[in-house]
Amino acid sequence: MKHLLSTRDLDRDTAIDLLDVALDMAATQQREVKKLPTLRGRTVVNLFFEDSTRTRISFEAAAKRLSADVINFAAKGSSVEKGESLQDTAQTLEAIGADGIVLRHPASGAAAVLAGSGWIRASVVNAGDGTHEHPTQALLDAFTLRNRIHGDAARGKGLDGVRVLIVGDILHSRVARSNVWLLTTLGAEVALIGPRTLLPFGVEEWPVTVGDDLDSAIAAAPDAVMMLRVQRERMADAFFPSTREYSANWGLTGARFRRLPESTVVMHPGPMNRGFEISSEAADSPRSTVLEQVANGVSVRMAALYLTLAGGDR
Numbered sequence: 454m455k456h457l458l459s460t461r462d463l464d465r466d467t468a469i470d471l472l473d474v475a476l477d478m479a480a481t482q483q484r485e486v487k488k489l490p491t492l493r494g495r496t497v498v499n500l501f502f503e504d505s506t507r508t509r510i511s512f513e514a515a516a517k518r519l520s521a522d523v524i525n526f527a528a529k530g531s532s533v534e535k536g537e538s539l540q541d542t543a544q545t546l547e548a549i550g551a552d553g554i555v556l557r558h559p560a561s562g563a564a565a566v567l568a569g570s571g572w573i574r575a576s577v578v579n580a581g582d583g584t585h586e587h588p589t590q591a592l593l594d595a596f597t598l599r600n601r602i603h604g605d606a607a608r609g610k611g612l613d614g615v616r617v618l619i620v621g622d623i624l625h626s627r628v629a630r631s632n633v634w635l636l637t638t639l640g641a642e643v644a645l646i647g648p649r650t651l652l653p654f655g656v657e658e659w660p661v662t663v664g665d666d667l668d669s670a671i672a673a674a675p676d677a678v679m680m681l682r683v684q685r686e687r688m689a690d691a692f693f694p695s696t697r698e699y700s701a702n703w704g705l706t707g708a709r710f711r712r713l714p715e716s717t718v719v720m721h722p723g724p725m726n727r728g729f730e731i732s733s734e735a736a737d738s739p740r741s742t743v744l745e746q747v748a749n750g751v752s753v754r755m756a757a758l759y760l761t762l763a764g765g766d767r
């Protein structure tokens with residue numbers, strides 16, 4: 454695998470292989486010495502044109518645990534603010550000798566443009582492009598869910614028949630898109646719930662069911678509920694009347710959480726708006742995988758960097 458740009462173009466075998474390599478990586482993270490020599494002498498650049506906490510730290514930890522040299526490049530305070538283009542930035546990184554570029558960019562399609570541009574020889578890993586995709590987030594979500602459902606027998610398995618509810622601001626969510634493609638490829642049944650104004654145009658053509666009634670979706674006892682952050686920074690208009698109304702209709706309140714079966718997994722990619730889309734009761738419960746998702750993110754990104762930078766045609 455040369456690049457990791459989206460989950461839409463991952464086939465089932467490749468996706469399961471990636472999750473299995475992540476399991477191997479996770480096993481190495483239980484050791485006292487967590488560092489592997491795999492990417493010694495290679496340079497990975499974290500090229501972030503958008504704010505990020507978990508994703509950037511997670512990629513940095515992943516690359517360092519594989520012994521790569523890591524350069525963190527945040528667009529704020531760099532020549533990008535002086536109007537330098539993605540092309541010039543990429544060519545600078547090529548000249549420095551980057552082997553891998555982890556790109557987060559506000560424009561949908563930016564990672565694919567960079568990978569197909571001919572400006573660089575490096576592998577490109579998409580760390581979020583606009584509202585389009587965030588493949589490593591979906592992979593870490595699938596990894597977390599697979600572990601919760603199959604436990605020690607997870608290796609080699611998909612998510613066949615697992616019913617996942619994705620709730621909230623689907624319109625602006627690259628996390629939702631990447632999850633829709635990956636989870637359905639792995640055999641899961643995905644339902645999207647949110648206010649009609651926050652469901653994307655053309656969603657009827659996605660391999661999912663769609664609705665706006667969270668209470669009846671919860672009554673159907675899903676295996677997992679994935680809450681999404683309301684992405685105010687991507688909203689120029691008012692998409693819902695008030696935060697109170699949003700929480701009342703689409704928030705995972707304490708009352709809704711208590712109606713879910715004991716076995717339902719509660720997920721959130723972070724950053725969370727506590728008390729808005731998710732209550733602390735749900736977020737901090739043993740059924741919540743929020744911190745497990747963060748921890749698993751490192752193993753999944755180690756797998757992604759390993760397969761793109763050292764994995765050849767695997």
Ligand code: NCD
Nearest residue numbers: 507508581587682722723724
């Ligand atoms: C997500 C993102 O940036 O797309 N966060 C993340 O990577 N963990 C989701 C979000 O910002 O709400």
